[in-house]
Amino acid sequence: MVDIRPEGVLNPGSSSDYRYYNNPVHWQDSNTGWIRFWAPWFIFQHVNGEDVGQGANNNYTEYGVTTYVRPKINALDAQIAQAKSDGLKVMLVSWGYPQWANGTAHLGLPSNLNESDVNFMPWNRMSYSTWLSSRSNRGVLQDHNWKSLFYKCPDDRTPTGPWGRWIEWLYHRYGDATHNSAGAKIDALEIINEPNGYQYWPQQSEPPSDSSFQEKFSYQMSRIVHCHVAEMMQTADTIADWYGRTIRLAAPAASDSPNQSRLLTSRHNLTEGILDLLANTNFSGRDTFAWTQHNYWDIEVPDPNYVRALQTAQQLTGRWTGAGGSTAPKVWLTEGGFRLQKGGQTYTEQQQHDAVLNAYLRVMYPGTPIRMWTNYGMYTDPNYDSGLVNQDGSRRLVYGAFSTFSSD
């Protein structure tokens, strides 16, 4: 699978719009059977009290900027429909949370120039040093280096709450080609993105109220993100149950980072926590619920002694009741890649090719529990430079290797 990146929906007509810039040819020539699109909830349903893309959610103006939502939804519909007609399977990932649904609307739009943003529960969203730098450079901070208000999870994650209604909207609209005018039907809906990483907060319970402001940043409290994700998986499965499980659900789209802090939860701990809770509540996703993970760390920071994706499969064994079951659980890798620019370093296309190929060969062997391999970006994102194709349309070395890969 190749993830086409969110820009194809945020900015239709860009190189991440499947319909343009030779994208169908790139998918065909690379022998790629799947495509992953993004559904930004915070854009599609920016305003409370109206349906997605309807009424005040058709277009809205804030701070002098008008966002036209309907064309973005139409663009997503059209891209899904074209990808399907080209013979691809489609995954759609739900992205972010509108501020009306997560209790941050009173703060104004997310911005590193917004005082209310910077000061809202900063210990859940940034390090103390980042907060300090935001203060010393008030109004001129260039690095947007904290978790966005769009990534705060809603308190209500039940089927009748805002998030449940959004997932239901996606499931209904894209679970049946007759439910949208473009005839767009997806094959899998990933309900969340990297909940243990930078696109979700809070990760831990609140620090003691009587602790000092600075202390709050360093407190290691109880991990709670797995509770949220397990509940969201149950809610999505309930929705799928009503609609006849016409498409596959996927979660938790975990980052494979080993880092554990107030801001991040390690892959291992997130997986353990979710599995514990799902078992505690008799969750049964059946074969229509896929366990998903990202594998940037396995590619960019490989460990000679183990592969994180395979470790996850081991954790699922005997416990996971979704696709593959507890005896032969399957793991879909739904994002990954090797960046040519990262951490101030520049890497060559050959290094990218070798890293991706080596990581692939470590997990994709006969009988492997890994059932999907994904690259983030066909056309590369200059800010996350892991694509298979340069912005000028030339194909990178890794493109050739990718065309030999196989997935479910």
Next chain:
Amino acid sequence: MAQIGQIQLKTLRFPGRAGELQAAGETASLIRELGDHYRDYHAFLATEMRRYGGRPSPSDFDNKDEFFAAWTYLHEVVKAEALIRNCMAYRRSGRDLGAAVDPTVPLVDKDDQLQPAE
């Protein structure tokens, strides 16, 4: 509505003294009441679970709103069990009220009925 730690109950109302404290928004007293009388409130929740006959099935409902509402209520019953377990652990050992429920004893058994923590 009650919120203790990370657990928010929107519609479930405890009976008796806890219900009075819940309605009055007296959170500290509510934590003490639920934690000190865990067994009583577990019995109430287990009865609620049995009353619904376990996991809702789409075939038992005429429309999706009723089906989702039934699920949402059962979510609350299970979360309420986690909440009273957390209150008990807090009262006994000072365990973080905001922590995830201790997974040692499952919340529900294989028949989808609430299990007591002890």
